[in-house]
Amino acid sequence: MDIKTYLKEKRELIDDFLEKYFDSPLKPDVLKNSIVYSLSAGGKRIRPVLCLAAYEACGGKSDEIVPYAAALELIHTYSLIHDDLPAMDDDDLRRGKPTNHKVFGEGMAILAGDALLTEAFYLLSREDSHGENPARIPHSAVLKAVYEVAGGSGRYGMVGGQAQDLLSEDEEPEAETLSFIHRCKTAALITASVRMGGILACCNEDALSGLTRYGENIGLAFQIIDDILDVEGDTGTLGKTVGSDEKKKKMTYPKLYGIERSRDKARELINGALEALRIFGEGAEPLRAIARYLLERKN
Ligand code: GRG
Numbered sequence: 001m002d003i004k005t006y007l008k009e010k011r012e013l014i015d016d017f018l019e020k021y022f023d024s025p026l027k028p029d030v031l032k033n034s035i036v037y038s039l040s041a042g043g044k045r046i047r048p049v050l051c052l053a054a055y056e057a058c059g060g061k062s063d064e065i066v067p068y069a070a071a072l073e074l075i076h077t078y079s080l081i082h083d084d085l086p087a088m089d090d091d092d093l094r095r096g097k098p099t100n101h102k103v104f105g106e107g108m109a110i111l112a113g114d115a116l117l118t119e120a121f122y123l124l125s126r127e128d129s130h131g132e133n134p135a136r137i138p139h140s141a142v143l144k145a146v147y148e149v150a151g152g153s154g155r156y157g158m159v160g161g162q163a164q165d166l167l168s169e170d171e172e173p174e175a176e177t178l179s180f181i182h183r184c185k186t187a188a189l190i191t192a193s194v195r196m197g198g199i200l201a202c203c204n205e206d207a208l209s210g211l212t213r214y215g216e217n218i219g220l221a222f223q224i225i226d227d228i229l230d231v232e233g234d235t236g237t238l239g240k241t242v243g244s245d246e247k248k249k250k251m252t253y254p255k256l257y258g259i260e261r262s263r264d265k266a267r268e269l270i271n272g273a274l275e276a277l278r279i280f281g282e283g284a285e286p287l288r289a290i291a292r293y294l295l296e297r298k299n
Pocket residue numbers: 042043044045046076078079080082083095158159162185186222223226299
């Protein structure tokens with residue numbers, strides 16, 4: 001299959017939804033502008049796309065769950081805005097543009113992040129006037145999806161990993177801590193995104209456990225590749241400043257294992273992800289292609 005076309009089509013589904021969703025007026029204007037500035041800056045939308053692909057692997061039609069998948073991008077974008085703040089990574093460039101706080105100031109950037117995080121749960125739990133959600137997904141599945149996303153993004157997931165990441169700056173790299181940081185900071189939300197697709201499709205336990213292993217493997221591989229790109233990548237292509245991990249004395253895979261062993265580790269994890277999908281048929285082809293594509297990504 002042509003994975004680039006698939007990724008583009010699904011990314012456009014998410015982009016169109018987000019553009020319309022945030023189109024209505026909001027007071028004060030500057031809050032809306034700050035939110036839309038970061039959301040529309042052109043991310044890969046990989047977390048929503050993974051959710052859609054997992055839903056398809058379980059027999060669903062991806063356009064049924066676009067609002068749920070888009071909620072993942074709201075959480076991801078909030079985390080990038082907060083991560084770039086002076087109190088955290090103090091970055092000037094994100095998605096090829098000046099970071100949110102550089103344009104709107106720190107206070108508004110914090111609030112835009114807060115609003116995005118909250119809006120994600122507003123969107124996930126939204127019902128129409130008949131008490132139905134957009135795709136008529138059973139309420140029990142929606143509740144499980146909310147639980148999943150909260151778990152992946154909160155203190156057991158992304159926030160926990162970010163806290164350890166902050167604490168570990170300037171520390172000597174050490175395998176267990178590094179693995180904790182990467183699994184929580186990056187892999188937890190990616191795993192939750194994949195699992196959410198299965199949960200919304202009401203998949204069985206075997207399928208959910210395959211999706212979980214797939215998510216954990218590609219999630220960790222994603223971060224290892226991110227670490228490698230920070231050493232070998234190009235600022236123009238990445239849309240963020242390369243070499244920032246070294247500058248901030250971050251704990252990374254290349255620092256602990258070197259580039260070649262890090263690349264081997266990423267390959268092993270992608271093989272593990274493909275193995276986890278063994279019980280799925282043709283419908284999981286996009287998930288397989290995404291896993292392979294992650295190894296080659298340049299941004
Ligand atoms: C502030 C709670 C809190 C968490 C921040 C996401 C994050 C955690 C930090 C950003 C820095 C970083 C390298 C995080 C690891 C996850 C990652 C690789 C983020 C970049 O995600 P992409 O590549 O970005 O999907 P785009 O721009 O394509 O959406």
